[in-house]
Amino acid sequence: MKSIVWGLCLLSVSPQGFAAFFQQTEEEVAAKAESPVQVTIQGAETALADNLRAFMPSLRNLKCDSAADRVARFIESATEKLHEGAEAMGYYAARFNVTPVQQGNCLALHVAVQPGEPVKVTQIEVQITGAGKDLPDFREIIAVPPYQRGEVLVHQKYEDFKANLNRTANNLGFFDAEYGVHELRVDPATRQAQVRLHFDTGKRYQVGKVKVEQDVLADKYLKRYLRVREGDTYNAENLLKQQRILEGSGYYSDVQVSGAYQQAENGNVPVGITAQRRKRYTYTGQVGYGTDTGFRVETGMESHWVNNKGHKLNAKAVLAQHEQSVEGTYKVPLWQPEHEYASASGGWQHTSNNDIESQGIKLGVDYNRRTDSDWQQTVFVNYLDETTRVSSGGETHSQLTLGGVRAKKTKTDALLFPQRGWQVAAEAQGAVAGVLSDQSVLQGKVNGKYLHTLDGGDKVIAQGALGTTLTNDLNEMPKSLRFFAGGQGSVRGYDFESLGESNAAGDVIGGKHLLTTSVEYEHPLQDAWSGAAFVDAGNAFDNTAHLTMNVGAGFGVRYKSPVGPIRADIAVPKEDTQDVHFYFSLGPDL
DSSP states (O other), rough: OOOOOTTTEEEEHHHHHHHHHHOOOOOHHHHHHHSEEEEEEEEOOHHHHHHHHHSSSSOTTOOTTTTTTHHHHHHHHHHHHHHHHHTTTOOOSSSSEEEEEEEEEEEEEEEEEEOOOOOEEEEEEEEEEEETTTTTHHHHHHHHOOOOOOOOOOHHHHHHHHHHHHHHHHHTOOTTOOEEEEEOOOOOOEEEEEEEEEOOOOOEEEEEEEEEEEESHHHHHHHGGGGOOOOOOHHHHHHHHHHHHHHHHHHHHEEEEEEEGGGOOOOOOEEEEEEEEEEEEEEEEEEETTTTEEEEEEEEEEEEEEETOOEEEEEEEEESSEEEEEEEEEEOOEHHHHHHHHOOOEEEEEEOSSSEEEEEEEEEEEEEEOOOOOEEEEEEEEEEEEEEEEESEEEEEEEEEEEEEEEEEEEEEEESOOSSEEEEEEEEEEEEEEEOOOOOOOEEEEEEEEEEOOTSOOOOEEEEEEEEEESSSSSSSSSGGGBBBOOSSOTTTTTTBBBSSOOOTTEEEEEEEEEEEEEEEEEEEETTTTEEEEEEEEEEEGGGGOOOOOEEOOOOOEEEEEEEEEEEEEEEEOOOOTTOOOEEEESSOO
């Protein structure tokens, strides 16, 4: 390091030294708090006073009745430390008068401060040389120097700037980076300071041999998950991405990815990856109740890997008042498994409400991918064999082979308790008569949700859904393709699937089209509790000319539990405010 004396003082202090100026251990803080002797500081602005207090020696050995000579030794030691604390904040001409006083029945120390004029930066020079000088990461750092001319010389800004350069160099693989010059030149007489930093990045290291220890996937399929390869330029961020990819695979309970740069040879850093397998099977069970859906029991099983190719299998069974179903899905990760997979599924389902029921089987295959902009996209083909029955009589049997696409994206600032964000999902599907289908159908639907939190903490949630179907006759459509409204997540204040077109007997048989909307206002009450008021409107219908929007309104409470928001709502329909409906749900707003 170059070192030239200028004026009266040249600072050349290690990063560890300056860090010690501003950091105290918990033990030191506790020790100072243990003493009954109080310290008051007068004449210094808040930031300076706080730093002076941090630099004070431990009060551990001072007692209310400490001898005069012990107090004098402490004051002598404290005065030296106070000068160090003031200089760290740019006050090189500060003066201190530490006076012991009697406060009640105990000793107290009064510190009178005359800070004087602070030292200000008059010149700053930052240079980066070496192989990394033109990289954006370094350019962004030097674009914002630690000081502007005329700014008070707070030492920690200098050290933070240096630490940022060092950290960036290490993250990018410049392990030989060093400072040719790092100087703070201070002239206390003129209260001027000059800053010079010359940083040489040196050469950039590369990824050497990559060693993986795991016992789930065969090597051929493991390679699909590896994004760190021998010969790549070293980047710590890529190691973190590699760790997230393996953690997200669902095969492992713990993943460690590390670069051993101390063992680098010829500029190559060996990388070690260790992944511990998780339990192969997970079993789940849920019990719930809703006033519009009744009791619900759900069980599930997931095999996190079926074979050394990484295939997965899950199965689920539901027993509820309005639904009974059994289904299974076999998932096959593809060439970029963190972004894409294919799956085959099959199941049986029976659903009912007061007026209409259906049962049938559904078989399907699909391809799923997540884009760089975080859109989840799916292309699918489903075969549906379903029988629909209406309470007043009549039965329809449908066989459809439906091809379609769907897309979904959620953008939020937090997973469990978002303050702002939105969600949109869209789907289009269709079948052609004669192509493994007994009728032609084209259907599209889209739903969205928007959440915004106001400055005072009040929250506004708006959501809506729109669906439309092109087909000859609603009565020929299977129930699973008909639209219904009513119930939680639709129009509160009405029974589950109670809104839609009615037949001559008054049975609700659904609709070709759907339109629902909702606005909710949430206001914080106390701690984790908040209150909400809402208005929902919508219906399922056959003809826009006869559309009637049913309106429900109500209020509820929200509780921020450790597992997510818990909601309890009471709602009534506009036309009958005596018809009260209760709803309970758990889960994030987006």
